[in-house]
Amino acid sequence: MTTDSSRGSRFDRARIAVSSTLAPSDPVRGPRTAVVVGRLLGLAFAVCFVTGLFSHFLQDPLSWMRFPTRPVTIYQITQGVHVAAGLASVPLLLAKLWTVFPRLFTWPPITSWVHLLERALIGVLVSASLLELTIGVMNIYHWYGWPFSFRSTHYALAWVIVGSLLAHIAFQLPRIIEHWRVRPSTVELDRRIFLASIFTAAGAILATTAGQSTKLFAGINLFGPRRYGEGPQGLPVNRTAAAAEVLTTAVDPEWRLDVSGPGVSRRFTRDELLALPQTQAVIPIACVEGWSTAAWWRGVALREVLSRTGIDPNSRIRVSSLQTRGGYATSVMGPEFASDDLTLIALELNGEVLDLDHGYPARIIAPGRPGVLQTKWISTIEVIA
Amino acid sequence: MNVALRTSLVLIGIGIASYGAFLVLTRFGLDQIIGLAIWLAAAVVLHDFVLVPVVTLIARFAFGQKTRSLAEPGSAGSGSGFRLIPGSRRLAITRTLLVAACLISVVVVPEIVALGRGVANPTILPGDYAHNLLWLWAFVVAAVFTVLGVGLIAARLRR
Missing domain, CATH: 3.90.420.10 (Oxidoreductase, molybdopterin-binding domain)
Structure with missing residues (x-):
């Protein structure tokens, strides 16, 4: 839908209303939204991966590894950021999947071997990402309901996610570049509302849980699984x-x-x-x-x-x-x-x-x-x- | 876009992902591998065939198709590309608050369930999360009614 052809006319407005019921031309589900949400989610995943590797190797170092001991707060910061970025990823991941959901039913489903590979990797990425966030969130609530080792799984899935995400970015690179910057489009109120909802949710989740890791947000720690300074002698216990x-x-x-x-x-x-x-x-x-x-x-x-x-x-x-x-x-x-x-x-x-x-x-x-x-x-x- | 670059990125990505799969296949027992496979499949099924259809239905019921007509194509001089028709800002605020509250609940409801299952010591999950979530929703609902109420009054006065 171009700006010029749709400007003002009743016919076009009617067409907009009708098209909103049909997912493919829904602007909320356009490539621009996928890029806006996707790059933030990609950033959050990258942060989680790097901080997660740091935490993993602190616990299971390779023999040649040495770690920084200053600032004394280094792990407090990296792991607080790891969990915060993971929690903020929940609305971002749901939003990302929402924007591309109709593409699940693309017809014909497979057009070539390369297309098959791309779709298979997306399947792996989606499945691993959903599970990674699910068990991560459950773990911070001490809800150990799974039939596998949390740490080994969380770690292995992280590699699966980063690898399939890299391949996904490579496959979609031309489209990502094309939609990296906003372009004028006639009707995008729905898209703006959608993005505002997602960012509001991510921001609110960060603000109302970060108080478990820093005194700064302790006053609005509505949903953090721990309270800063609460426990015997002012310290939580595991x-x-x-x-x-x-x-x-x-x-x-x-x-x-x-x-x-x-x-x-x-x-x-x-x-x-x-x-x-x-x-x-x-x-x-x-x-x-x-x-x-x-x-x-x-x-x-x-x-x-x-x-x-x-x-x-x-x-x-x-x-x-x-x-x-x-x-x-x-x-x-x-x-x-x-x-x-x-x-x-x-x-x-x-x-x-x-x-x-x-x-x-x-x-x-x-x-x-x-x-x-x-x-x-x-x-x-x-x-x- | 450079095809060679993209091809090599895809191959590197597959290599990295394979390492994750290798970790699972070499370090997990068969029971764990089967358990993990079931959970991976369940995550996709629950998302794609339960969560999304339910949200789609609710969204259509709650927000309908009329929201699109809230935006009119922008006038020639407007930089934003669209201009809001009267009332749409209020609907934007209320929709944002309601959707955001749902997304926050996605994270908090499992916390309430976990607390209900019992914790090993009182410093774990010390908050009254159900209470806090109810307050959040009370705030959101109150804000929605306030905004819509102001809108109604404003519309009356304009008439």
Whole structure:
């Protein structure tokens, strides 16, 4: 429909009204809308992918990998952004699929082998994207309803999505370029309303959930799955002492921290740890689920304990917990974390003795690491090859 | 557009996607692979053959075809390409609010269900999300009625 031919005439207005019932010429479903929504969704997916890779490799590093420990908020930021971008992708993905939905019924469905390939890849992209966002959202609500491993699936689907998205962009490149900039079109009120709805929803979801990761939005945290600073000693908890089954072992007066390296080992009581030089710092706990809260920690620097045991702090170490149930009972940290001044064996939190649910008698707190690696109720620290 | 460039991008994309499939096929047990396949298929079926048809019906019922006639082709001098006929701005606002509230609900309703299923400790899902969502809808409905009411009064006064 061109501007000139349709300007003003009653006939054309009638034609517009009729055509709105027929999807293919619906401007909401035109290529321009697909490009406007698609590039934002592509950006959100790219952000999710990069921040997701960062989080993945922090947890499962390749042997040569070293990670930044500053700023101490780095993981709080990257994972908060990961979850926020994922949540904002929900309306964007639904909108993107809405704009192209009639093309699902293109006739003839397949015109060539290349067309078959393109459509097959779109099928993969759509399916993987829908599931990726579904399980991502369910995961932050602790609704583990799927018959597969969340992390492995979320990670594998991410590669599937990025790959099929790249191919999709390559297939559609001429059309994307053609519609990258707005061109005057006669009737686009519906399109504007559609886009306004989508962006309003995405913005509102961001604004009403971001408060779980930053104090800035805490006042309007209507829908965040966590509240900033809410929990024992002002900090949310994922696994409680009861859930980890450490209620008796963690308060046992016989508790000792075993530190061992090649040919050396030493045991520390809690009082001995308290007698060592104490470090205090404000370091956030930042969960893979995107929530985080900054807290004031006090304890012994890990490097101090390693040095006093006769271990080079520039070592790769494994920390083990007293916990007998659940994942993440141990964590491994590379030398960049083990030797960092702010990697603490924390004994106090926000001015009080560490709460049992936060890892009493002692826990690890290190800058820039996912919360699942901030091992609680620690019992041994050992050097690994 | 350079065909060689696009072809290589497609091939690189297929390579990257294949790596994801490789991870699934090599690291997942058969049960998990079957479970994942079912969930992938279910996601598409629920979206394409349940969600979209239902939304299409609701949209047609709620917004109908008349919305298109809200815009008149722009006059020669107008840069925006269309000009709003009286009342359309109000309808634009109300439609935007209603659609946005539906999309927000898509994210929040599973949260309410998850909370209903029970949580492992009180710091998980600490909010009253059903309550908050009701307030959001109350705000949206109130705003819609206000805007439409103002529109009615304005139309009366014009007459």
